Amino acid sequence: MHAWGILLQLAALVAALSASCLAADNPKHEEKLREFFTKDGHTNNWAVLMCTSRFWFNYRHISNTLAMYRTVKRLGIPDSNIILMLADDMACNPRNKLPAAVYSHPDHDIDIYGENVEVDYRGYEVTVENFIRMMTGRVTPDTPRNKRLLTDDKSNIFFYLTGHGGEDFLKFQDAEEINSQDIADAFAQMRAKRRYNEILFMADTCQANTLYSRFKSPNVLSVGSSELGQNSYSYFHDPELGLTVVDRFTYVNLKYFEGVGMQSTKTFADLFSSYDTKVIRSNPRYDSRWFGRRLNE
Amino acid sequence: AEIDRPAAPIQTILQIPVQLELQWDGSAKPSDQEQSGDWRDRLERAVNLALATDRDQLETSGKLDVALIARVLEDGKHADIDQPGHYRIQVTARRRGSMQATPSTESTRLRVLKLFVPSTEDGGPTLPSLEKAVAEHLMGEQRQLRASISQHASSSAARLREFNYHPTYSIVFSLMNEDSDALETSWDIKDALKAYVYPFLKDISAVSRFHVQSQVSYYSPLPIAPVAGDNGTYLTPNMLPHFVNLAEWNLASTDPVLPTIHFILFVPKPKSLPMRIGGQKGSEGPVNGFLVPQWGGVVIANPSVLSGGGRTKRRHHFGVKELRPVMQTFIAQLRLLLGVREVGSASDTLVFDRVTPSGISTLELDNLIRYRLTQNVNQAASTLVSLNKMVASLQSMVVQNHIRDLANLALERLDAVSEHLERGQLVEAFSSSVEASSLAERAFFDPNMVGMLYFPDEHKYAIYFPFLIPAAVPVISVVLHRLKEWKQARLGKNCRANPHPE
Numbered sequence: 001m002h003a004w005g006i007l008l009q010l011a012a013l014v015a016a017l018s019a020s021c022l023a024a025d026n027p028k029h030e031e032k033l034r035e036f037f038t039k040d041g042h043t044n045n046w047a048v049l050m051c052t053s054r055f056w057f058n059y060r061h062i063s064n065t066l067a068m069y070r071t072v073k074r075l076g077i078p079d080s081n082i083i084l085m086l087a088d089d090m091a092c093n094p095r096n097k098l099p100a101a102v103y104s105h106p107d108h109d110i111d112i113y114g115e116n117v118e119v120d121y122r123g124y125e126v127t128v129e130n131f132i133r134m135m136t137g138r139v140t141p142d143t144p145r146n147k148r149l150l151t152d153d154k155s156n157i158f159f160y161l162t163g164h165g166g167e168d169f170l171k172f173q174d175a176e177e178i179n180s181q182d183i184a185d186a187f188a189q190m191r192a193k194r195r196y197n198e199i200l201f202m203a204d205t206c207q208a209n210t211l212y213s214r215f216k217s218p219n220v221l222s223v224g225s226s227e228l229g230q231n232s233y234s235y236f237h238d239p240e241l242g243l244t245v246v247d248r249f250t251y252v253n254l255k256y257f258e259g260v261g262m263q264s265t266k267t268f269a270d271l272f273s274s275y276d277t278k279v280i281r282s283n284p285r286y287d288s289r290w291f292g293r294r295l296n297e
Numbered sequence: 298a299e300i301d302r303p304a305a306p307i308q309t310i311l312q313i314p315v316q317l318e319l320q321w322d323g324s325a326k327p328s329d330q331e332q333s334g335d336w337r338d339r340l341e342r343a344v345n346l347a348l349a350t351d352r353d354q355l356e357t358s359g360k361l362d363v364a365l366i367a368r369v370l371e372d373g374k375h376a377d378i379d380q381p382g383h384y385r386i387q388v389t390a391r392r393r394g395s396m397q398a399t400p401s402t403e404s405t406r407l408r409v410l411k412l413f414v415p416s417t418e419d420g421g422p423t424l425p426s427l428e429k430a431v432a433e434h435l436m437g438e439q440r441q442l443r444a445s446i447s448q449h450a451s452s453s454a455a456r457l458r459e460f461n462y463h464p465t466y467s468i469v470f471s472l473m474n475e476d477s478d479a480l481e482t483s484w485d486i487k488d489a490l491k492a493y494v495y496p497f498l499k500d501i502s503a504v505s506r507f508h509v510q511s512q513v514s515y516y517s518p519l520p521i522a523p524v525a526g527d528n529g530t531y532l533t534p535n536m537l538p539h540f541v542n543l544a545e546w547n548l549a550s551t552d553p554v555l556p557t558i559h560f561i562l563f564v565p566k567p568k569s570l571p572m573r574i575g576g577q578k579g580s581e582g583p584v585n586g587f588l589v590p591q592w593g594g595v596v597i598a599n600p601s602v603l604s605g606g607g608r609t610k611r612r613h614h615f616g617v618k619e620l621r622p623v624m625q626t627f628i629a630q631l632r633l634l635l636g637v638r639e640v641g642s643a644s645d646t647l648v649f650d651r652v653t654p655s656g657i658s659t660l661e662l663d664n665l666i667r668y669r670l671t672q673n674v675n676q677a678a679s680t681l682v683s684l685n686k687m688v689a690s691l692q693s694m695v696v697q698n699h700i701r702d703l704a705n706l707a708l709e710r711l712d713a714v715s716e717h718l719e720r721g722q723l724v725e726a727f728s729s730s731v732e733a734s735s736l737a738e739r740a741f742f743d744p745n746m747v748g749m750l751y752f753p754d755e756h757k758y759a760i761y762f763p764f765l766i767p768a769a770v771p772v773i774s775v776v777l778h779r780l781k782e783w784k785q786a787r788l789g790k791n792c793r794a795n796p797h798p799e
Contacts, residue, residue: 043457043590078543140744145553152461192683262539
């Protein structure tokens with residue numbers, strides 16, 4: 001392996017004259033502009049919402065993801081910045097007694113599938129390879145725009161993964177699995193290519209806290225629904241559909257975000273302190289070791 | 298495949314030729330104490346000092362080590378500054394190892410930029426302010442270039458709002474009408490674009506190309522409700538991020554990779570007219586618009602609801618003249634989004650020439666080219682370094698030959714950048730840098746570069762042993778059995794070697 005002689009250090013071509021900077025804006029103008037800008041360095045938001053399990057009895061995973069999708073859309077992220085990956089189709093499933101609709105509550109008050117949904121990766125397209133390709137940007141040239149993660153160094157990304165999982169892995173479609181090391185490597189590659197500013201990684205699976213145990217990339221905040229050896233439980237049972245329609249951890253998050261509007265100033269600390277272990281029946285935990293900001297900002 | 302050539306060092310980049318033209322009118326004179334010849338030398342020396350790489354070295358050894366050399370010329374030859382006239386300060390790149398400036402080429406001579414020195418009553422600018430002004434300008438440029446490739450992402454307002462560089466952009470101009478039932482709108486967009494926007498795009502085509510589209514939307518509801526004021530409505534700062542209704546407005550792009558810049562002319566419904574940004578007293582400037590970082594810009598139009606006769610209008614057409622301030626705002630926003638730095642006045646006495654009909658001056662365009670060139674070279678270099686690191690760390694990944702070829706080509710293009718710069722060819726250097734960056738990206742993001750997934754040794758044992766061990770049991774037992782037989786045969790104790798019983 002040859003060493004690379006690239007000098008990213010610059011020779012100082014400029015003497016240390018204390019010349020004033022040729023700022024086009026005068027200082028007062030800059031101040032006025034500053035109140036219009038966010039505190040950290042991001043200009044756009046993205047969301048990657050993924051459900052990895054198929055089959056009718058995993059209805060709740062699909063409805064978890066769709067409910068998150070609705071929340072994220074309501075709070076302002078447009079479809080062009082959301083990548084929704086659903087491993088199966090519940091709305092048009094032959095076993096669905098209420099066709100063309102997906103509900104996350106037995107009261108059936110909100111149809112989270114609705115008329116304005118854009119699923120980017122559907123059915124068998126949700127594979128480990130496609131997931132890694134999408135994250136690292138190594139898609140084939142014929143991939144359409146909605147399947148690409150076109151983030152840059154000023155994007156904040158929300159990753160939400162749900163499905164069946166275990167220690168250090170997440171199961172895809174009952175056929176393959178992704179290792180937590182793979183996700184950590186993908187984040188490291190994204191960091192190397194400056195494809196994100198901050199990442200919020202949320203996982204609702206069994207033993208979800210192990211999924212983020214290998215992360216080493218800066219500015220990643222992770223939260224999982226249960227510890228090693230614990231299961232994550234489902235919440236409401238729907239007698240009409242005959243199965244459970246949402247998971248507890250996701251439900252708690254959705255409930256919290258119902259009270260949040262686009263212009264709210266709530267912080268991560270508020271979100272994490274709203275988790276009630278008695279309702280969730282497992283121990284969610286967050287990991288902010290690599291996160292740059294304090295959680296109460 | 299191995300990549301075996303180091304890339305060019307980045308410090309070469311900043312030796313970029315610049316030619317400044319100094320012009321002043323009658324009343325400015327050198328002061329009496331100075332001799333004219335001295336003045337020229339002093340000016341040269343002062344500017345060279347400003348550009349010196351190592352001031353301490355200069356002070357101790359008396360020798361200058363500059364990457365850029367300044368000479369005062371008059372129409373191509375050295376001159377004495379003792380009377381008003383047309384002088385040029387030529388700053389050129391020094392070829393490594395020599396104190397001679399590289400000869401100026403055709404393209405360098407064309408990039409002459411003017412500094413106007415207005416006359417003042419008390420004798421005009423003195424030498425220190427001239428030196429300082431020129432040196433400040435050049436240093437400001439260098440500082441910007443260095444900042445642009447610093448490792449830490451700068452969160453200055455300028456860096457946050459500009460698009461990342463791309464050789465092609467798509468621009469969409471949209472006329473969004475909140476309520477077409479009450480007031481129909483239309484616009485002469487084609488003529489307005491031809492008159493105001495295309496000259497700018499043509500000038501800036503040395504940096505990027507643009508695909509321009511326009512659309513009219515007849516029903517564009519707002520996601521936020523403006524605050525009612527005494528005369529119309531107004532928007533507060535924290536409403537602005539949510540103004541653009543990305544959910545319902547038709548702003549999706551169809552191209553798979555081109556970044557899109559959106560410009561929206563928004564007509565509120567007549568009940569909300571006039572809508573202002575800021576506070577009760579209205580927006581800060583003459584234009585009612587704002588820029589969305591890395592996305593585009595919005596201008597809110599407030600057409601008068603009453604026609605000439607005092608009746609409520611049902612229809613409003615934006616003619617080319619009415620679109621002029623709107624297009625000017627869009628151009629100003631586009632400049633910021635593309636990373637054009639405004640050339641400030643160097644001091645009270647020197648003013649840089651920056652007013653042009655198209656909206657961008659030569660100096661600003663040059664600065665933009667230099668800025669993007671530095672960014673591209675930096676990006677190409679860091680991409681290749683990451684590529685190398687990744688290939689080295691993922692032992693199990695197969696790297697095909699075409700990736701090696703792409704990487705070598707990228708390195709060649711990086712070398713070409715410094716060669717062009719040494720010869721003073723800025724535009725050619727820039728296009729080489731664009732090629733280098735895109736080749737490096739293609740190599741890094743090639744679809745074949747997905748490494749095999751995490752498959753550590755423990756997993757290998759766990760998968761293969763449960764199969765191999767049971768399969769191996771009969772083999773091992775037969776081998777052991779045969780060994781035993783062979784041993785016993787050798788010792789002659791094999792009593793069972795009888796023929797089969799009948």
